[in-house]
Amino acid sequence: MSSTPPSRSVPPPLSVPPVSGGLTAAASLRQLLDSLSREQRRNQELLASLAFALRSFTNLNRFLELVPVVAARIVEADGALLVVFHPDGRLWRDHLQATPGERSAELLRRLLAYPDSQLQTQAGEEAAVALLDPLIQSLLGSPAVFATSVVGRGGPRGRLYVFSDRRGYSWSDIHRRHLQLVADLCGVSLENDLLRLDMQRHERLDRQMSIGAEIQAQLLPDRCPVIEGVELAARCRPAFQVGGDYYDFIPVRPDLIGRRRERGQWALVIGDVMGKGVPAGLLMTLLRGMLRAEVLSGLPPDRILRDLNRMAQEDLAHSHRFVTLFYSDFDPRRRRLRYANAAHNPPLLWRRQQGRIERLDASGLLIGLQSEADYGAAEVTLDPGDVLLYYTDGVTEAPGFSGERFDEERLLRAFHEACRSGLGAQGVLDQLFARLDRFVGPDHQLEDDASMVVLKVREEVMLPPLPPS
Structure with missing residues (x-):
């Protein structure tokens, strides 16, 4: 498993069918550029859709469902898995998400079966990586598994994995940056949810304080x-x-x-x-x-x-x-x-x-x-x-x-x-x-x-x- 682009041999040059003149070669180059442009527009649209969902969704789980789907599509992987931690480091089972499919469902079932004592992360991102990455690698069994951390203001909040069984699947620096963008948007959503819960808690406390102040004001003499x-x-x-x-x-x-x-x-x-x-x-x-x-x-x-x-x-x-x-x-x-x-x-x-x-x-x-x-x-x-x-x-x-x-x-x-x-x-x-x-x-x-x-x-x-x- 890797969080950074592994060193790879230089891929062979693109094979171009034999041509009889310069016009056919230019057309092939234009076709390649059009394909790259379409891929870039698709990735931009995927990231824009995820950002729109982040602004629009008030339900955290609905947003997190999109994260592995977008992650897998944006790096052209076979599947993706999102593992989220509670603020205290425990595995947040309610928010485990994976791309659809029987393989992903089996992965989630096996991951949920692990007790908290084995899955609870220690302080720091390195401890979370050292604990989870080998576990996910063994559960997936895929030759190509790549991961990046979901980080919030308080530290690591999860890990985002993509995997593929396709032969010749290549992992590039662009893939790494795209996957990190998805993970960062996921981190923002988790922080927003914590802020929302804190705000609701403070609102409840304010209501209770107001009631307490009203009761105490009634206990003090209202007039001499x-x-x-x-x-x-x-x-x-x-x-x-x-x-x-x-x-x-x-x-x-x-x-x-x-x-x-x-x-x-x-x-x-x-x-x-x-x-x-x-x-x-x-x-x-x-x-x-x-x-x-x-x-x-x-x-x-x-x-x-x-x-x-x-x-x-x-x-x-x-x-x-x-x-x-x-x-x-x-x-x-x-x-x-x-x-x-x-x-x-x-x-x-x-x-x-x-x-x-x-x-x-x-x-x-x-x-x-x-x-x-x-x-x-x-x-x-x-x-x-x-x-x-x-x-x-x-x-x-x-x-x-x-x-x-x-x-x-x-x-x-x-x-x-x-x-x-x-x-x-x-x-x-x-x-x-x-x-x-x-x-x-x-x-x-x-x-x-x-x-x-x-x-x-x-x-x-x-x-x-x-x-x-």
Whole structure:
């Protein structure tokens, strides 16, 4: 078997019948040139037909059926065989093709009988050639068997064989180039099919991601609740369709309605699963259900985080992920905020009377880090005009044009400016996101989910003192 033209003795000159004059010799030469021209046009038409099929067929197997037929005709061989590999090197039995005929059918049957352990190719084209060529030669038993590789971007994708039993069959360099053209078109078809399958797989993933994003968006509050004496505003901007950020407003007494519900105690929560995408979103959805059930117990924030850590320990250990979570409950009648922190970014509290910012923090480990963990607790009383900002690390770690991070110092300055301007909760939130967007730039994507929640205590109406009687 050969993949290149073998060395052959110089063929004898064409025999021309004896002629009686120059006119007959010229006619014979013209006949020979016409024959060569017809053969060239035929080969061009065969290659053009195969190229048209490559553009037109969406069924890979229909195209591959043509490859051995065209290959055999273009080199005037008795038959041809196409052997195709899976991307992982296994023999792709569904796409084995040969020219019609009982001999080719028997060849395919015998080739299909070989187990994968014997036919699986090793890395590289040379290994495929060394494995398959002797096998095909022995199965065919033809004196003249020639082959070339079908190559894709990822390496060898198959072998194309032509064979002939005719005596005097000659293999030329033109034959080799024509056979390689057919093999190259076959390689393009295989690569196109892989790209098509990848595109379909990505489309399915995109649909699943869209469904996941829709479900997660429904789990986040679609609007902030009405709580007496405060304004609320919140927004989550995921880096991907599905993110790991979470915030929630949970009534401690969900059975209350109307004004009693507005005056009742509320849990305000913000958290972040380490990681991005679908796994983080699924874990945060799981924790949301656990946390909502735990809030109904009415326990203080430190006990709730301790119980949540115990319940989520097994699930988080299997996923090798952890969760940061800041949990607080707010009593509107006393304007009292109790809180506990599981290693989340401490919220920022702007004190209107003093014109300064405080951090609300308490000791505590990540959720899921260890089963027995204690969490500190603290509380603070909010005054009229005070503004509280909850946020995730996607805000402070957002990259800018120069590669710098937005960092906490920029957030502090932006938050201070927004609070001093006297904006409401929604205005403060909008101004902070606008400042973040300017820093990141319109053509850049966030690397992590960014979430912020703003709570502002309404300012009381201060009546002027009455003049002395």
